[in-house]
Amino acid sequence: xxxxxxxxxxxxxxxxxxxxxxxxxxxxxxLGIMLLVLYLFARRxxxxxxxxDHESPLGxxxxxxxxxxGLLFVPAGVGIVQSFHLVLTYGAAxxxxxxxxxxITLVVTVFVFRLVSRGVSGSAAA
Amino acid sequence: xxxxxxxxxxxxxxxxxxxxWLTVTIGVYLLAQRLSALSGYNPLVNPVLIxxxxxxxxxxxxxxxxxxxxAGAQFVHFTLGPATVALGVPLYRNRHLVRQAALPILAALLxxxxxxMLSAVWIASALGAPLPLKLAxxxxxxxxxxxxxxxxxxxGDPTLTAVFVISTGIIGAIAVTPLMNxxxxxxxxxxxxxxxxxxxxxxxxRAFQVSDVAGAFxxxxxxxxxxxxxxxxxxxxxxxxx
Numbered sequence: 410x411x412x413x414x415x416x417x418x419x420x421x422x423x424x425x426x427x428x429x430x431x432x433x434x435x436x437x438x439x440l441g442i443m444l445l446v447l448y449l450f451a452r453r454x455x456x457x458x459x460x461x462d463h464e465s466p467l468g469x470x471x472x473x474x475x476x477x478x479g480l481l482f483v484p485a486g487v488g489i490v491q492s493f494h495l496v497l498t499y500g501a502a503x504x505x506x507x508x509x510x511x512x513i514t515l516v517v518t519v520f521v522f523r524l525v526s527r528g529v530s531g532s533a534a535a
Numbered sequence: 536x537x538x539x540x541x542x543x544x545x546x547x548x549x550x551x552x553x554x555x556w557l558t559v560t561i562g563v564y565l566l567a568q569r570l571s572a573l574s575g576y577n578p579l580v581n582p583v584l585i586x587x588x589x590x591x592x593x594x595x596x597x598x599x600x601x602x603x604x605x606a607g608a609q610f611v612h613f614t615l616g617p618a619t620v621a622l623g624v625p626l627y628r629n630r631h632l633v634r635q636a637a638l639p640i641l642a643a644l645l646x647x648x649x650x651x652m653l654s655a656v657w658i659a660s661a662l663g664a665p666l667p668l669k670l671a672x673x674x675x676x677x678x679x680x681x682x683x684x685x686x687x688x689x690x691g692d693p694t695l696t697a698v699f700v701i702s703t704g705i706i707g708a709i710a711v712t713p714l715m716n717x718x719x720x721x722x723x724x725x726x727x728x729x730x731x732x733x734x735x736x737x738x739x740x741r742a743f744q745v746s747d748v749a750g751a752f753x754x755x756x757x758x759x760x761x762x763x764x765x766x767x768x769x770x771x772x773x774x775x776x777x
Contacts, residue, residue, distance in 0.1 A: 417617040424620070436681040438619040439762045445623030461627050471624035474617060475754075479583045479740040480564045481615040484608035485679050486587040486701035488694060490594055491601050495668075495695060502662035506672060507699060510655035511706045514676060514733035515714055518647035518756075522725040526639040 413470030420444040550599065556607030563589050576744050578712045583737050584705045615680055619736070622754035629751040636724055640755070643725075647732045647756075648763040651676035652771045660775075669775060671695040673768050675703045678735040681761040688765075689772045700735065707734020708741035723749040731756030 424441030427433065433440070449467075452460040462468050474481075489496065496503060549555045567585035574580040594604055605612070626633065633640065655672045664672075670691035674682040679700050686696035711730045720726055723746045730738035731753030739757050743750035 414617065417620045420623070421616050421620045434766050436684055436761050436765050438616060438678075438680055439758055439765070441616075441620035442623040442626070442758045445620055446627050449623065449627040461624050468624065470617075471621035474614060474621045475625065475743065475750075477564075478618055478736050478743070479568075480561065480586070481611060481618055482583055482679060482701055482704060482737055483560055483564060483586045483590065484605060484612040485615075485697045486583065486705075487590045487594070487604060487608065488601060489587070489698050489701070490591050492695060492698050496698070499664055499668055502659055502664040503668065503672075503699070505662060506655050506659040506664070507675065507702050508706055509658045510651060510672075510675070511703050511733050512710060512714065513654045514647060514651040515707065515711060515729045516718070517650045518643045518732050519715065519718070519720055519725050519729035521646045522636075522639045522643035522728055523720065523722060525642040526636065526722070526725065529638050 410466055410469045410473070413466035413468070416448065416467050417441075417445070417470060417474075420448065550597070550603065553607035553610070556599075556604045557610055558607075559593065560586075560590065560608045560611055563593075571744075578709045578741070581705055581708055581737075581741075583701075583708070583740070587701070615678075615736075619678060619680060619758075622739075622758055625747075625751040625754050626758070629748070629755075632724065632748065632751070633755060636752075639725070640728065640752075640759070643728055643732065644756070644759050644763055647729070648676075648760050649767060649771070651733060651760070652764065652768065653774075656771070656775055666776060667692060668695070670772070672699055673771055674764050675699040676733055676735060677761050677764045678757055681765065682735075685765055685768050689768050701737070704734045704737025707738040711738060711741060712745065724752045727752035728756045732760045735760070 421438065421441040423444055425437035427440050428435055428437040449461050458465060460467055463472060564582060564586045567582035570585060571580045571582045594601065652673050655675055656669050659669050659672055670689055671686055673689060673691065674685040674696060677685065677700065679697055682696050682700045683693040686693045707730060711726065715726045727742040727749030730742045735757045739750060739753035742753035
């Protein structure tokens with residue numbers, strides 16, 4: 410588990426360093442995800458245990474963190490106590506924009522995904 | 536028997552140490568999670584929302600400054616980084632599913648990411664919101680750590696963005712299940728992808744409550760949208776503020 414946590418931190422560190430050092434437009438954590446996936450592919454063996462197995466150190470660390478992903482957003486969310494005045498001033502506009510935009514994005518995204526997915530399986534069947 | 540005086544000293548001591556608010560953050564979240572489980576994972580009983588509201592009330596009730604709270608809670612906040620990187624693991628485990636769905640993923644990302652940014656800006660514009668507010672809204676569908684960086688890059692207020700990000704996550708996590716059921720969509724890959732794209736990590740946490748496949752696609756969407764939004768946000772900025 411500790412070894413798994415080390416791999417996650419190392420990928421994050423290299424990701425942040427790459428993004429900053431090369432001034433890439435890609436966010437550090439996203440580079441970290443890419444590095445982790447590359448690492449997993451590099452460690453893949455034709456048979457035997459995989460580094461991403463649920464019982465492997467990395468699997469345990471990742472599953473443990475992702476099971477409680479919601480908790481990790483709580484400290485930043487509590488930060489709303491600092492912005493009460495802004496939220497109150499533009500309350501209605503912000504609330505409508507956030508709710509409206511989230512619903513529109515959910516519907517548009519799922520619709521495009523299903524449309525293309527049906528198109529792909531349709532042409533494969535033809 | 537301890538007297539009120541001693542209790543006050545105890546409070547003064549504890550309130551100054553990071554231990555108190557770290558413990559409170561985790562304890563409140565565990566209770567909120569138990570409530571969510573008791574409700575049968577009803578989307579309205581969202582553990583993140585319940586925890587934030589409870590802790591905000593505790594801070595207001597005890598006149599505790601956010602900086603004092605954050606001195607303890609920062610240890611939880613910090614793990615957001617390695618947890619974001621950890622999304623690579625379910626992504627790798629589901630690589631066959633992801634490869635099969637490569638085209639729908641790409642199409643949904645190319646359309647969904649600009650929709651998330653433009654729809655928020657347009658609605659806010661129509662309601663007369665000022666420019667700083669609109670700038671902070673642009674990256675609102677992206678996970679907190681990435682969104683704050685994007686906000687800084689395009690001249691928005693990162694703290695304000697963080698609040699919008701968390702709100703968007705909670706709205707998406709609450710809305711996604713009833714909305715998708717109402718639309719009659721039973722494809723959990725598509726549902727998860729939409730949840731992760733529109734409402735990042737909080738939507739992903741919700742998707743993992745519903746199904747592992749939905750969770751993996753939500754995590755993928757969250758990572759891809761972080762990348763896409765970082766690249767496209769400057770173009771959106773040029774569009775709304777030439």
